[in-house]
Amino acid sequence: MMNFKKPRIELTQNSILKNILKSRYPQTAIVTFLLGGFLVAILTGLLGTPVGNRNFGIVFVWIVWWAVLILIAVPFFGRGWCGVCPIPMIGDWLQRGWIIQPVQRGLRSMNLRFPKRFRNMWLQNFAFILVALFSPVILTTPSVTSLVLIGMVIAAVGLSLVFERRAFCRYVCPVGGFIGVYSQASPLELRVKDKGYCAVCIEKPCYNGSEKGAACPWGVFPAGLTKNTYCGLCLECLRSCANDNLSLNLRGFSSDLNHPSARLDEAYKAFIMLGSVLAYAYVFMGTNGWVKNAAYQAFSLEWLLYVVAFLFITLLFLPGLYWLFNLPFSGIRPAGESGNKKAIFSAVRKRLPKKAFSALSAPIIPLGLMGWIAFSLSFLFTNANYVLITLSDPLGFGWDLFGSASLPWKPYLSEWLPLLQVTILAIGLAWSSRIARNIAPQQGVSPRGIFLYGFVITSLMLWVLL
């Protein structure tokens, strides 16, 4: 039996919930509804007003969807969004040849394996940075948002016709990458109940598929799951397992992070997300007009400077600072071992090697997640009433379908926002420190450097937001 350190509540013990989850109808209904909304967002982006906050596409993608994703879906349901995301569905259906009831028609795909060197999170890191660098334009220009969404669908369909399973979700999607890393903090997990059954199961229908369910679209063998990162919560394994050996569990927040993996691509994803939220907060919520214009005017000289600063902060400065903050607490004395600079550097690297550094990045995950939540609240509360306005006039053509098109702009809860943001950031720092306290000794490092780093970065975030 699995030896869980902390108790889990097996949600699938409830037969009603289990039947709902095992049936493909509710999930397909949600996906179809979201696909419809997604198409409307694309169309309004292309055909509607170019004024961002009056266009349904911008308001529903970057205010409603983003708020639901970062405030609810990711922290509480982990990869729950990926389970109903409409972007890969068309490719999925084409690849399988069925929607509701599995049939053996053979795959409509070349079914190639994704190139080995890209079977990691680096492409997703690159894709996220690419979107982030253009985000002031994407987030505010309806037609560009539509083109990005269309591009994602084309990439997802194209990759599913060439490669096996959901190559786009697993290796390319800029959103899926960070959802995966942050899903480790969520209290929901899909795991096998008894690995003994899996060890003797010959056909492995969860991985290979059967007449009851599709082969795992994420290429995951559930018995090997130790963290949420690569499980897309599509629930196909729940349907296909002949031994009823899968369960959806409720657990403590961030259970996965107490046993961090030592992968540099995932560690970098955490730093990229942390750096991005700091940069976004400064660009979007700061008062520096020059930076806002530089970030918005893509391909100008000022924008190139912004790109250099963004890349420096996310890829070099934040990880480098983390490494430096941890160095004095990793038991090394850089100057003591030899006068030779090369020898000192080599000694330092040996004492905090790549593997330990990667594993030590786990506390960055709650720090970044709570930073994103605090940042997102700033524009959610300020722009929430555009939701009612654009519902009534989705294209910005002067319609008034529900009588709310001419509502005056009004920020909500602006007096409470600083208190809320302080509380969220303080929880993030406490959470991060708690994880640091758990995992740093596993790597032979004192957690004090991580406490200090977390305090400095969170204070910086606070300064930008307040």
Place this chain on the structure above:
Amino acid sequence: MNSSKNVWSKAINLGVWLLGIAAIVWLPFMSNRAQSPELRTFDIRANRYAYSPSQLAVRPGDIVQIRLTSEDVVHGLYIDGYGVSVSAEPGKSSIVTFIAGKSGSFRIRCNVPCGNMHPFMLGKLLVGGNVSLWQGMIALLLGVFAATTLSHHPTEPQQSTIQIGGKWS
């Protein structure tokens, strides 16, 4: 011996918490100390997507007069918490006056759509210093303190996992 250590440790924990909470509560009172109010006037120029100056600092009770001048398109100025609002046509000025009765940091926002980055055209009004920031810093320290002093149960490595055909997870 151990029990006396525990008592001391608990007393220190309690002391830190009380001190932190007292500081958070006390800070706004410090910034609200009675001072004779002054008339503070600010000439703010607005253009896409910034105010200049972008930060205004006054003392609690001051009478604040803002003259907003737009340099390109129509811009507005709305202050969170105060609900004060004014707008200016291109090349023209408008004036708004109010009493800075609440202390803290308040966002200044453009409330007239002025372009794609309009929702992010922001400034800041500081009344009696950025009290929220200092309160927040103390809250952060208490957060770290809580995380490092609450009971600790080191975790153990999980069981090894079964894998087929390479690393699937």
